[in-house]
Amino acid sequence: MPESERQLPLPIFDDTHTPTEDDSTQPTAFAAVGPGEGQPGQSALWPELAPAAQKTPRLSAPSPGPPTGTATSTSTSREEGRGDAVPQEPTPDLEELEKECKTCRKCDLRAGCTQVVFGEGNPHAKLMFVGEGPGQQEDIQGRPFVGAAGQLLDKILAAVGIRRDEVYIANVVKCRPPGNRLPTSEEAEACLPHLRAQIRAIKPKIIVCLGALATQTLIDKRARITRVRGNWFEKNGIMYMPTFHPAALLRDETKKRPVWEDMKKVKEMLDRLETA
Numbered sequence: 001m002p003e004s005e006r007q008l009p010l011p012i013f014d015d016t017h018t019p020t021e022d023d024s025t026q027p028t029a030f031a032a033v034g035p036g037e038g039q040p041g042q043s044a045l046w047p048e049l050a051p052a053a054q055k056t057p058r059l060s061a062p063s064p065g066p067p068t069g070t071a072t073s074t075s076t077s078r079e080e081g082r083g084d085a086v087p088q089e090p091t092p093d094l095e096e097l098e099k100e101c102k103t104c105r106k107c108d109l110r111a112g113c114t115q116v117v118f119g120e121g122n123p124h125a126k127l128m129f130v131g132e133g134p135g136q137q138e139d140i141q142g143r144p145f146v147g148a149a150g151q152l153l154d155k156i157l158a159a160v161g162i163r164r165d166e167v168y169i170a171n172v173v174k175c176r177p178p179g180n181r182l183p184t185s186e187e188a189e190a191c192l193p194h195l196r197a198q199i200r201a202i203k204p205k206i207i208v209c210l211g212a213l214a215t216q217t218l219i220d221k222r223a224r225i226t227r228v229r230g231n232w233f234e235k236n237g238i239m240y241m242p243t244f245h246p247a248a249l250l251r252d253e254t255k256k257r258p259v260w261e262d263m264k265k266v267k268e269m270l271d272r273l274e275t276a
């Protein structure tokens with residue numbers, strides 16, 4: 001199910017990799033840069049969580065500063081992750097990218113979907129969300145995150161004080177997999193240049209990876225969403241926050257609190273960037 005959080009078999013892009021015990025721990029190619037302290041928001045979505053959220057304990061690790069856009073001392077090791085770097089060369093604008101994407105036939109998904117769902121939102125967004133792939137409603141409407149999971153994402157954004165029209169939302173694959181199945185590694189790999197180009201064009205400072213596929217595609221192929229969520233990862237001046245896919249929350253309410261905590265960190269970082 002593209003609109004869901006899944007624990008993918010690892011790796012998804014390297015068929016020669018033999019999973020080890022390390023696969024269930026923090027990714028080694030990327031270094032978490034330390035969690036920030038979440039600030040309490042006004043939770044209309046989960047009012048029962050708001051009081052507890054305001055008691056967020058002080059964390060021992062220092063909060064990361066806003067991304068500077070320059071390589072850090074750990075950038076070399078981070079560069080050793082899978083081929084998920086966002087090259088810095090100039091790119092055509094987003095409209096041109098969308099036109100190109102909508103004529104794409106690089107994988108078989110296009111033959112089975114209604115339309116290409118490129119993504120939408122503020123082309124100058126500091127905050128970008130990346131999910132897995134279009135579901136049924138997205139395929140019909142041509143817009144990302146408009147089904148049940150999308151409506152929940154809207155509520156999550158509202159709960160932490162982020163407007164949907166100030167962010168950009170996209171998926172790893174732009175065409176709906178048949179039957180809402182998980183995109184294959186080949187499909188995700190084929191579509192990755194579109195996502196990379198989007199990221200280069202939008203130049204977000206923060207990317208929230210919604211679910212396992214986005215996390216493994218953009219952060220580390222060996223990452224387990226249950227282990228890495230809630231931690232900041234940095235690469236090429238972009239801060240990455242992995243968290244559960246909203247669809248996972250529809251199935252499992254226990255994931256609400258961790259997502260709430262993760263989104264508070266995102267909001268805090270966003271606010272910090274606004275005032276930097």
Ligand code: SF4
Pocket residue numbers: 101104105106107108109110116173174175187190191192194
């Ligand atoms: S999923 Fe991506 S790579 Fe495949 S046809 Fe659609 S746009 Fe092209």
